[in-house]
Amino acid sequence: MKPKMIVSFFVVATMTLFSMLTIVQAETDDTGSAYDLGSVMTFGDIDSTHVNFDAIYFLHNTGVIQGYDMGDGAAEYRPDNSINRAEFLKIILEGTGMATNEDYETCFPDLIEDAWYETYICQAKAMGVVQGYPDETFKPEQEINEAESLKILGNVMNWEVETEENQLWYEPYFDYANGKNIIPVQDVAATMTRGDIAEMIFRNEEVKTLELEMYSEDSIEELFAIYGIPIYDIYMIGSDDDTNVATDDLNDGTNIVAYISEDGPVIANGEEEITVYVNLIAGDGSYVEGHELEGSIMVPRNIERYDFEDSGNGLYTLVLSSYDAGTFGLYIKDTSSGDIFTTEVTFAPGEPDYIDVVDVLYPYETEDHYAYIYASLHDEYGNILTLDDGYALWFETDLGQFVERQYDAETHTWYASLAADVFGEANINITEFSDLSINENVTVGFDMVYIDVPEAVYEGETFEVPVYINYAGYDSLADYDLRISYNSGYTMFVEASDPIEGDEFDEPVYDVQGNEIILYQATNSVPAEDENHIKHVANLVFQGAVVGGSTIYVSDGAITTGGEEVVDADLPAEPEEAGQEINVKSTKLICIDVYTLEGSDDTDYMEANFDVDYAENIFNTAAENCNCPHYVNFTFFYQEIAQDVWQGITEFSGMDIGEEDDVIEEDEMEDIASALVAYDGCIQVFYVPQLEVDDETGAADPNGVTMGWSDISPTEYIVVDNSRDAGDDMTMAHELLHMMSGNTVLDGHNANATAQEQNDSINQGAEQPGNLMNYDEPGENITKNQCDLVEWANYQDQP
Numbered sequence: 001m002k003p004k005m006i007v008s009f010f011v012v013a014t015m016t017l018f019s020m021l022t023i024v025q026a027e028t029d030d031t032g033s034a035y036d037l038g039s040v041m042t043f044g045d046i047d048s049t050h051v052n053f054d055a056i057y058f059l060h061n062t063g064v065i066q067g068y069d070m071g072d073g074a075a076e077y078r079p080d081n082s083i084n085r086a087e088f089l090k091i092i093l094e095g096t097g098m099a100t101n102e103d104y105e106t107c108f109p110d111l112i113e114d115a116w117y118e119t120y121i122c123q124a125k126a127m128g129v130v131q132g133y134p135d136e137t138f139k140p141e142q143e144i145n146e147a148e149s150l151k152i153l154g155n156v157m158n159w160e161v162e163t164e165e166n167q168l169w170y171e172p173y174f175d176y177a178n179g180k181n182i183i184p185v186q187d188v189a190a191t192m193t194r195g196d197i198a199e200m201i202f203r204n205e206e207v208k209t210l211e212l213e214m215y216s217e218d219s220i221e222e223l224f225a226i227y228g229i230p231i232y233d234i235y236m237i238g239s240d241d242d243t244n245v246a247t248d249d250l251n252d253g254t255n256i257v258a259y260i261s262e263d264g265p266v267i268a269n270g271e272e273e274i275t276v277y278v279n280l281i282a283g284d285g286s287y288v289e290g291h292e293l294e295g296s297i298m299v300p301r302n303i304e305r306y307d308f309e310d311s312g313n314g315l316y317t318l319v320l321s322s323y324d325a326g327t328f329g330l331y332i333k334d335t336s337s338g339d340i341f342t343t344e345v346t347f348a349p350g351e352p353d354y355i356d357v358v359d360v361l362y363p364y365e366t367e368d369h370y371a372y373i374y375a376s377l378h379d380e381y382g383n384i385l386t387l388d389d390g391y392a393l394w395f396e397t398d399l400g401q402f403v404e405r406q407y408d409a410e411t412h413t414w415y416a417s418l419a420a421d422v423f424g425e426a427n428i429n430i431t432e433f434s435d436l437s438i439n440e441n442v443t444v445g446f447d448m449v450y451i452d453v454p455e456a457v458y459e460g461e462t463f464e465v466p467v468y469i470n471y472a473g474y475d476s477l478a479d480y481d482l483r484i485s486y487n488s489g490y491t492m493f494v495e496a497s498d499p500i501e502g503d504e505f506d507e508p509v510y511d512v513q514g515n516e517i518i519l520y521q522a523t524n525s526v527p528a529e530d531e532n533h534i535k536h537v538a539n540l541v542f543q544g545a546v547v548g549g550s551t552i553y554v555s556d557g558a559i560t561t562g563g564e565e566v567v568d569a570d571l572p573a574e575p576e577e578a579g580q581e582i583n584v585k586s587t588k589l590i591c592i593d594v595y596t597l598e599g600s601d602d603t604d605y606m607e608a609n610f611d612v613d614y615a616e617n618i619f620n621t622a623a624e625n626c627n628c629p630h631y632v633n634f635t636f637f638y639q640e641i642a643q644d645v646w647q648g649i650t651e652f653s654g655m656d657i658g659e660e661d662d663v664i665e666e667d668e669m670e671d672i673a674s675a676l677v678a679y680d681g682c683i684q685v686f687y688v689p690q691l692e693v694d695d696e697t698g699a700a701d702p703n704g705v706t707m708g709w710s711d712i713s714p715t716e717y718i719v720v721d722n723s724r725d726a727g728d729d730m731t732m733a734h735e736l737l738h739m740m741s742g743n744t745v746l747d748g749h750n751a752n753a754t755a756q757e758q759n760d761s762i763n764q765g766a767e768q769p770g771n772l773m774n775y776d777e778p779g780e781n782i783t784k785n786q787c788d789l790v791e792w793a794n795y796q797d798q799p
Contacts, residue, residue, distance in 0.1 A: 043067050043077040052079050052184075052195035054220055055202035061229045064095035065198065079195030086117035086140035088149055088197060089124050092156050095201060099123065108138040115140075129155040147188040149197065150177050157204060160599070180207050181215040218338060225296075225331035225342045268325040268347035268383055270758055276318040278308065278332060288314050291336040295320075297328050297345070308332075323758055323767075324749045324776055325349040325383035350379035352391060352432050355440035358413055364450045364468040369532035370403055370417040371444045375430050377414075381758075382748075382767030384412045392433040399426040400446065420446040421473045423570045446470070448569040449482060449554045450534075453580035455626040457544040458587050465540040465552060466499065467519070469559060476529045476562030479522035480537060482569075483556040488515050490550035490584050494541040504528040508538040516555065527562030544584035551581050585623055585630055587798040590740075591682040592636040597664070597672070598643040599689040605638050608687065611720075612636050615733035618772060618780045628787035633798050636685075641676070649675045664688045664719070673717040681796075683739060684717040685732065710738040730780075734772055737782065741789040748774040764789070 046056055056077055059065045067075040083091075093099040104122035106113050111121060117140050124130045129152055132138045147170035154161060154173040161172035170188055177183045177200075184199040192200075203215040206223045266272045276295065280288035293308035293316045308316040324347065331342040354377075361372040375393055377385040385391045387407045393414040395405055400420030407414050418426060425445050432438040450468040457463050467484075471477045486493065496510040496519060504523040511518045519538060528535050542552075557569035594608045612634050622628040649672050664672075673684055708720040708731040718735040737745050746757055748766030764786050765771055770779030773786070 043075055044070070045076045045078060050079065050195075052199045054217075055198040056195070058202050058205075058224065058227070058229065059095065059198050062095075062227055064091065064201070077194065077198075079193060079198070081194050082143045082191050083194050083197055084141050085138065085144045085148065086121060088144050088152065088192075089120040089130070090117065091197065091201070092153060093120050093123065096156060098127075098156065108132055108136065110137040111140060124152070124156075127156075143191045145188065146183070146185065146190050146192055146196075147174065149192050149200065150174055150183070150188075153177075153200065153204065157208070177204075179214065180204075182207065221340045222331075222333065225329070225340055228329045266321075266347055267350050268322045268379075269350055269381060270321055270323045270755060272321060274320045274345060274347075276308075276320065276330075276332075278316045278318075280314045280316070280334070291316070291334055293318075294333045294335055296331050296333070320345065322347040322751070323381050323383075325379075325381075326776075349383035349385050349389065350381065352377055352385055352435060352438050353380040354378055355393065355430050355432065355438060357430070357440055357442050360442060360444060362444065362450065363446065363470065363532075364452065364466075364534055364536075368417070369534045370419050371400075371426070371446070372415055372417050373428055373430070373442060373444065374411075374413045374415045375440065376412060377432060377438075382762055384769070386412050394431050394433050396429045396431075397426045399424050418444065422446070423448055423470070423472070446472070448559065448567075449557055451484065451540075451552060451554060451580060453552045453582050454624065455581070456583045456585050456624050458623075458631045459544050459547050459584055461544045462494065463542055463544070465542060466536060467538040467540060469535045469537050470533060471535070471559060471561065471567075472533045474533070474559075474561045474563075474565070474567065476527035477523070477535055478527040478560045478562050478564070479520070480559045481520040481557060482518075482554060484517045484519060484540065484552065485515055485555040486517070486542070486552045487550040488545075490544070490546050490548045491552070491582065492543045492545045493517060494543055497539045497541065499536050499539045505535075505537055522560075529562070544582075547584050547586050549581060549583050553580065583626060587631040587633050588792060588795040589633050589635065589798040590795050592634055592685055593676075593682045594636050594638045594685045594687070595676060596638075596640045596687045597646045597689060598640060604640075608636070608638055608685075611729055611732040614729055615736055618730075618733045618782065619736075621780060622782035622787055627782055627784040628790070630792055632795075637682070646672055663690045669717075669719055670711070670715060673711075673715045673719075681794075683736070684715075685735075686717060686719045688719055688721055690721055708732075708735050710735045710743060730772065730778055733780075734778075737772060737786065737790070740791060740794075741786070742791055744789045745773060745786050749776045 043056065043060070046053060050056070056065070056079065060067070060077075065077065067077045069075055090099075099120065100123055101119055102123065104119060104126070106118065107122040107125045111118055121130070121138055121140060125132070130138070150173040151170055153159075154176065159173065159176050161176045163172045174183070174188055178186065180203075182200055182203045184196050184203075206212065206219055207215050209223060209226060210219055212219060266274050278293060280291055289310070289312065291310075293310075294305055295308060295318045296305045297320070306318055306320070308318045311317050327344050327346045329342065330345045331340055333340045356376050356378060358374040358376055359372075360374070363369045363371050366372060373395065377391055377393060379385060387409070392407070395402060395414075395416040397418060399422070400418050403417040403419050405414070405416045416428075418428070420426060423446055425443050428442050428444060430440045430442070448470050450470060452466045452468075454463055454465075467482070469477055469480055493512060496508045496517070498505065498507045504525060504527065505521050506524050508519055508521045510520075517540065519540075521537065554569065554571060556571070559567050559569070561567065592612060594612070596604065596608065616632055616634045619628060619632045623631045669686070669688070673686065676684070708718065710718045716739065718732075718739055720731045720735065746761040746764060746766055747753065748761045748768070748771060750757070750761070753761065761767060761773070764773075765781075765783030766773035766786070768774065768781065768783070769777040770781045772778060772780060772782050
């Protein structure tokens with residue numbers, strides 16, 4: 001048994017306003033149980049002595065299992081019940097986040113159409129996870145045995161199983177799971193219980209997440225810490241002034257006591273720092289020296305690991321700063337003993353600096369035909385300030401009236417809906433409620449005629465321009481007469497069509513005179529009387545003819561009401577200047593050479609093709625939004641490189657791979673990329689088993705893991721570790737934007753960035769939530785500033 005050790009842990013911050021570190025406090029019971037298990041484990045038939053408790057506790061707190069509702073807030077898991085094949089598929093697909101819940105045509109003859117299980121079974125069949133029995137049935141109600149469950153789990157989780165001649169179908173999966181200590185019972189014919197299934201999924205998750213050779217009970221606390229799940233034998237033993245005291249009663253008898261000071265908050269500006277001091281004190285009161293402590297911050301999509309500095313006399317320190325505001329899980333691991341303590345650190349946003357108008361929806365775009373304005377509040381580093389932070393935005397208008405002003409806690413945006421029964425422009429001023437100097441203005445037009453012109457199309461693309469009549473202030477619409485102008489040098493008019501069959505208006509009548517379309521129609525029966533007085537009357541079909549800019553606008557028009565009153569359209573004095581611009585853009589043809597190094601997780605031609613298509617869609621959405629000046633057409637060549645070939649390249653160059661043959665270091669990747677010459681002008685992309693970044697000394701850094709990188713010197717290539725792609729498949733697009741800009745497009749919220757790089761990334765828009773380059777909250781958005789950095793001249797126009 002290890003000697004008893006006390007860990008005193010406290011935090012010193014540069015400001016002292018309110019507590020920035022928190023520990024969950026709970027009453028202890030007679031058993032010294034960590035938490036009231038009713039709050040974190042809601043199954044009445046399970047307690048901490050059950051053989052599958054850790055597994056069920058973990059899966060419940062990660063949302064994988066819910067149990068049986070017994071009423072009055074009670075639930076049971078029933079771990080000893082058997083589980084059928086359909087139930088098992090649901091747990092696996094929902095638990096891994098792979099479930100699409102799509103509607104499928106019945107894929108096995110013995111499935112009941114539209115039954116709850118149909119979507120899971122047919123999705124699994126489409127994925128190649130299940131094939132059914134030789135008689136072409138699936139037998140959804142049949143109890144599942146260990147052999148069947150191992151094969152399904154292995155196929156879903158992409159186990160790298162090894163097959164041998166004359167093996168039975170289940171043996172590769174059994175051998176893999178047995179070697180990883182994933183199997184709770186070693187009987188392939190045994191009927192699996194709900195407890196067995198939970199144990200198997202849990203053990204597999206530990207091995208995968210912690211990258212272990214095999215499952216071990218010693219790593220359970222580390223897995224719980226990564227997922228932010230309370231360790232159930234932690235309990236509070238008291239509080240003294242500004243110090244919280246927590247005791248972790250470990251299974252081996254070691255006691256960890258944590259003292260946490262309540263200093264803070266620390267502003268997320270990259271300068272203010274949190275200093276974490278940890279004292280290791282043995283049971284006899286002496287300081288413990290020479291241990292290695294590791295601190296890990298659980299930020300979204302990633303775990304950032306830092307080594308404590310050994311300051312002597314049992315004192316260990318860690319200094320943290322951040323540009324990213326939020327509360328993050330912090331766990332401290334004594335790597336010498338394996339002990340772990342978990343808490344949280346909070347970086348607060350700064351003072352309000354600017355308002356961002358997130359979106360504007362015009363009346364014709366919304367169901368209730370109000371205009372909607374969405375806005376968010378930010379500090380100077382791009383962090384979002386919320387209502388919970390004590391801030392609010394206020395909207396004012398000089399036309400119409402607001403129907404509602406609300407805050408959306410899910411998106412952290414304020415929005416207002418605006419109605420008007422007169423025509424004109426509404427000038428809307430948005431201010432921070434307590435500081436009127438922080439403001440933003442936006443204009444929303446309430447026009448008689450709306451046309452919805454796309455911002456950009458590619459050369460030769462056919463597109464529609466919907467036409468809407470707004471007859472606000474009048475009871476009904478009898479007919480309309482419009483003149484719509486366009487630049488025939490860049491866009492070619494094709495036809496006008498009826499958007500709504502069977503309504504009051506038939507096909508629109510039109511005539512083309514030069515650069516003008518004369519569009520008119522009367523109702524075929526009674527005047528239109530839409531509740532919100534906006535009518536979709538026509539679709540104009542155009543084609544992008546020549547690359548360049550064009551404008552489509554209403555140059556003249558009038559409507560006749562049901563009372564036979566003729567009303568002229570209230571148009572701007574210079575309607576062509578107020579028209580909607582459209583850009584006809586060229587398409588850049590960009591070729592990509594994709595290589596998969598054998599052993600790469602879940603990567604084949606289909607996966608690579610999906611990633612390339614997804615990247616193309618992200619870039620082309622930016623072109624449609626006028627952020628990028630060109631569309632792209634990514635074409636790619638695919639080849640798998642056998643493991644003995646790519647390892648032979650690194651061995652020939654003198655690189656020492658060592659025991660971790662599947663771990664690719666930077667120097668090894670450079671050798672591989674140099675040896676495999678790309679087609680002229682093509683971008684090389686490599687999918688690899690696992691990446692590892694070197695530290696400044698050139699030695700392998702076990703904490704330096706990444707999902708990918710792009711290198712432009714001396715060899716240009718992109719490398720993707722698909723096993724760490726976080727399930728969003730954005731790494732390809734992310735690295736292509738790096739590569740195509742010569743690595744001048746920077747990452748947002750990158751903890752390793754310099755102050756200048758951080759400032760540049762903010763100016764580029766990488767800090768915005770939903771931006772492709774945002775580490776913490778990534779999405780599909782690319783800003784104009786980022787697109788402008790792409791070296792478009794390096795790529796040819798598509799003929």
